[in-house]
Amino acid sequence: MPDRTVISKLWGVSLLWGGNYVASAYLLRDFSPILLSFSRLVVMSLFLISVALINGAMRRPTKREWLLLLFAGISGTLVNQLFYFTGLKHSTAGNAALIVALSPIATTLLSRIFLKETITWLKFAGSVTALVGVVCIVLYGGKSLGISLGDVYLLIAMLGLSVSLLFIRKLTVGMTSYEITIYSTVIGTILMSPTVGFEALNGQSHWSHQPLNWLLLIGVAVIGQGLAGFWWNRGIAVVGPSVSAMFMNIPPFVAIVVSHFVLGDEIRAAQIGGGVLILAGVAIANWKPRARPLAQSGQSAGLTQAE
Template identity: 40%
Template sequence: MKMKSYLLLSVCILFWGSNFVFGAILVKQFSPMLLSAIRLSFTSLFFIGYALLTRNSVRLQLSDWKLLIPLGLIGTLANQTAFFTGIKSVDGTTASLILSLAPITTAILAWLFLREPLTKRVAGGAVIAVLGVYCVVGVGKPFQITPGMWLIFIAMLTFSASIIMMRKLIERIDPFSATMYSTLIGCAMQIIAATLVEPVNAIWQAPLWAWFLAIATALLMQGLCGLLWNRQIKEVGAAKAAIFLNLQPFVAMLVGFALLGTPVTWSQIGGSVLIIFGVMVATELLPRRGAHFFAKPSKEEKISS
C-alpha cells in the first residue's frame, strides 16, 4: 500500500514539475492573464463536479468570506498573473528553483503573522537556500535579477501568503471546500481582470493543440493531482510527502531539456542542491539518526495531515 502511495506522489511531482515547461509553451500561444483564466475555469469545473459527485461542500459563514476574498485576490489572481507573466522570460528550471523557496518563506511569514517560533534551523536553511539562488541567477555572469525573476519571486511570495491564509481558513471549514471556494473566487477575479486588461478575442487565435494542452494541464495538474496528493498525505504523512516536492526542480530541468532544449548548467545543478538542502534543513525533513523512510507516519503526522 505504501509503495502505491509513493508511486502516486511521484506521478504528481512528474506532472507538477512539467507544469513549468508546459506553462512556458502555453504563454507563447495565450496572453498570461487569459491563459490563467482558461485554466482556472476548467479547474473550477473539475472541483464543482467532484463536490457534486461526493456531496463534499459546506455552507459559508460571513467570517469565511473575510479570508476567502483576500485568498482569491492574492493566492489566485496575483499568483497566477505573476507566474505566467514571469515564465514568458524565465526558463522553467530557474522558475522552479525560485518557487522551491516557498516552504522557508512560509515559515518566516508564519513567524511574523501567526506567532509561530522561528528556529535556528529555519534561519540556517534560509541562508543556504539563498546561496543556492545566487548560484542559479548570479554565477558566471553579473548578478542581475531580471523583471521576469522578480515576477516569479512575487508568485512565490503570494503562494506562501496563501498558505498562511489557508491555515486560518481550514480551522473553520474542511480543506477541499476551502480550496474549491478560493479557486472559484480567484477564477471569477481572474476572468474579470483578463477581460478588462487583455483582448478576449485573442484566445480564439490559439491553435487547437494549445487549447487541449491548457485544458489537460488544468484538469490533471491543478485538479486531479491536488486530490491525489491530499489523499496520499493521509497514507504516508505530511513530512514524507513534502520530501517529494523537492524533486520538482529536477523534473523541470529534465523536461525542459527534453522538450525545449533548455541547457542545464553546473551552477544550476549546484544551486538546486543548495536550495533543496536548505529547504530540508529548515523544514526538518532530513531524516534523524535511526529513522527509516518507510516507517509508518507518527500519530502527530496523521493528525496534522
C-alpha cells in the same frame, strides 16, 4: 508500510507538477500570459465544481471563513497566477520551478512575522541556505549576470503563494483542504476576470488556434492541477506531511531536464547549484533530530530500559 498505490500517486504528482512548468512555458508561445492563466483556472474551477456537485459534501463557510477565503484567493490565485505566468514568459521553466520551491521557507519566515511562530536554529539555517540558492539562480541563472524581470515576477508569485498558506492554515481549523481548494480557486478565478478584459483592451491578448494546444491546456488544468491536487492531499492523509514533503524536491529537476529536451533550454550550473541549495535549505529547515533514548545501561543516571 505505506500504501504502495499512494506512494505511486505521489511520484505521479511530482512528475506532473514538474511537467506543468514545461507545459505552461510551451503554451506561452501561443497564448498571452493572463489569458492562459485565466483559461486554465476556468477549466480547473469547472472540474472542481463538478467534483463538488458529484460528491455533495460541501458546507457553507461562515462570514469569517469567507473573508479568509477571499484573501487566500487574492494572494494564492490572483497574485500568484498573474505574476507566475507573466514571469514565466520572461524566464525559464527550470527557474520557475526552483523559485517556487522556496515557498516553504518563505511561509516559515512570514509565519514568524505575522503569526509570531518561533523559528528554530535549523529553520533559520535552512532559510539562509535556501535564500543563497535563490540569489544564485536570479543573478547567475540567465545568459548574463544580472536580475531578470521574469525571475522578479516569479519571486512575487512565490510570495503570493506563501501568503495564501497563512490564510489556509487558519481555514483548516474548521474546513477541509478539499473545501478550501474549491472555494479559493473559484474565488480567485472570478477576481481574475477583469484582468483578462484589461489585457484585451490593451491589444495584448492572443490565443492559440491549434486544437492540440487547447487539449494540452485542459489536460494541465484537470490532470496536472486538479487530479494531482487530490492525489497530493490523499498522500498527506495516508503517509503524513513529512514523507509527502520529500516528493516536493523532485518537480524542479524534472522541469529542468524536460525543458532542456522539449523547449531547448540550457541546463546552467547556477540552476543546479542554486536548486541544490534551495532543496538542502528546505530539508534542513524541516529536519527533526531523532530523540535520544531516555536511558542506557551504565549511564550515571542509573536508569534502565524495559523491554
